[in-house]
Amino acid sequence: MFIERGKGPYLYDADGRRYIDYVCSWGPLILGHAHPRVVRALRRALLRGTTFGAATARETEMARRITEAFPSVELVRLVNSGTEATMSAVRVARAYTGRVKIVKFTGCYHGHADPFLVQAGSGPATLGLPDSPGVPPESTAATLTCPYNDVPALRSLFEAEGPSIAAVIVEPVAGNMGVVPPAPGFLESILSLCREAGALAVFDEVITGFRLAYGGAQTLYGLRPDLTCLGKIIGGGLPVGAYGGRREIMEMVSPLGPVYQAGTLSGNPLAVTAGLATLESLAEPGVYETLEAKGRTLESGLLERARTHGVALTVNRAGSLLTPFFTPGPVSDYEGARTSDREAYRVFFRAMLERGIYLPPSPFEAMFVSLAHGPAELEETLEAADRALAAVAAARVPAGAGRREVDP
Numbered sequence: 001m002f003i004e005r006g007k008g009p010y011l012y013d014a015d016g017r018r019y020i021d022y023v024c025s026w027g028p029l030i031l032g033h034a035h036p037r038v039v040r041a042l043r044r045a046l047l048r049g050t051t052f053g054a055a056t057a058r059e060t061e062m063a064r065r066i067t068e069a070f071p072s073v074e075l076v077r078l079v080n081s082g083t084e085a086t087m088s089a090v091r092v093a094r095a096y097t098g099r100v101k102i103v104k105f106t107g108c109y110h111g112h113a114d115p116f117l118v119q120a121g122s123g124p125a126t127l128g129l130p131d132s133p134g135v136p137p138e139s140t141a142a143t144l145t146c147p148y149n150d151v152p153a154l155r156s157l158f159e160a161e162g163p164s165i166a167a168v169i170v171e172p173v174a175g176n177m178g179v180v181p182p183a184p185g186f187l188e189s190i191l192s193l194c195r196e197a198g199a200l201a202v203f204d205e206v207i208t209g210f211r212l213a214y215g216g217a218q219t220l221y222g223l224r225p226d227l228t229c230l231g232k233i234i235g236g237g238l239p240v241g242a243y244g245g246r247r248e249i250m251e252m253v254s255p256l257g258p259v260y261q262a263g264t265l266s267g268n269p270l271a272v273t274a275g276l277a278t279l280e281s282l283a284e285p286g287v288y289e290t291l292e293a294k295g296r297t298l299e300s301g302l303l304e305r306a307r308t309h310g311v312a313l314t315v316n317r318a319g320s321l322l323t324p325f326f327t328p329g330p331v332s333d334y335e336g337a338r339t340s341d342r343e344a345y346r347v348f349f350r351a352m353l354e355r356g357i358y359l360p361p362s363p364f365e366a367m368f369v370s371l372a373h374g375p376a377e378l379e380e381t382l383e384a385a386d387r388a389l390a391a392v393a394a395a396r397v398p399a400g401a402g403r404r405e406v407d408p
């Protein structure tokens, strides 16, 4: 698809077709496309110049808003993408601990920096790539992996490697193998194992920050990681990222400390303007209850219709993030996500697209619901899903037969 424009919950492609959009640029557009508040603020900002290579009051305001929303973040640095945020957070964690090994969970995605392209979710999971050509083995030699939600496996890893682990990085609610919420106690165990071993816990809240709650997943679960990565929503649809955490750790970043990190466009005035306008809307009362209700409507509607058509469906959901897995489930890790019937998802995706509903073109991505998705759009989506699930039932093949890679 080539996109011509977006407005509210809708995308319009180059052939003039309209779609209800559940990708929302993979997360940033929690207010929908071209939200009037964001557009107005950007128009004003644009006339004042696009980048200065020096500090602005607006980026300080963004930093203040982030530190207020995330109590674990005392000091924050703005960058240009989620990739830069995770890459830089790991660098500072390694410097702070004087160790090199990092632990990531299979199926989690932390951007495309070399050390994270091991058993990564999102694109690599969709394409079935365990890792990427072009990444030297030395770059991933210090990356240890562990299944998501597997506390015993993580404990064993710490028993074997604890003194050399610099950091554990985790999506506190996984969104890049499809949505997989943390099992009770999983995140708490990460924090306590890290504390015991002198490693740092890094929450990658690039999707979940300002999405699940204003203060992200850590506020929802009442946890304080050492470092936090943000992106997506805080740029309001423009390129941005941020990493921050405990003051004594972040004070190691240049120019206060010796850990080098910089960026020509970091804290870009347009990006922080779009981000601030978005955060202002999200600070209004009732926003997260509304998002939760929209997510719940889709979840229960999909499950009900799947039952009607005799299609085995598991819907994983956290607030306005959800993934329909074509499997009896439950799905609690990457192994489980991969039991989702790809052929069924392909049929479902196609049938939805034909009816003007744009879903993620992969069974291993989250659907993103925005505040712009109103009751009429949700209703239209579920009506389309009814027909699409009927198509899945009609196309059903014996288990194991006819499986194909998703070809959106």
Ligand SMILES: *Cc1c(COP(=O)(O)O)cnc(C)c1O
Binding pocket: 080, 081, 082, 083, 084, 086, 109, 110, 111, 112, 171, 175, 176, 204, 205, 206, 207, 231, 232, 240, 241
């Ligand atoms: C999208 C994403 C990233 C990477 O952000 P980019 O801005 O695409 O570089 C990192 N971590 C998570 C959890 C993400 O979803």
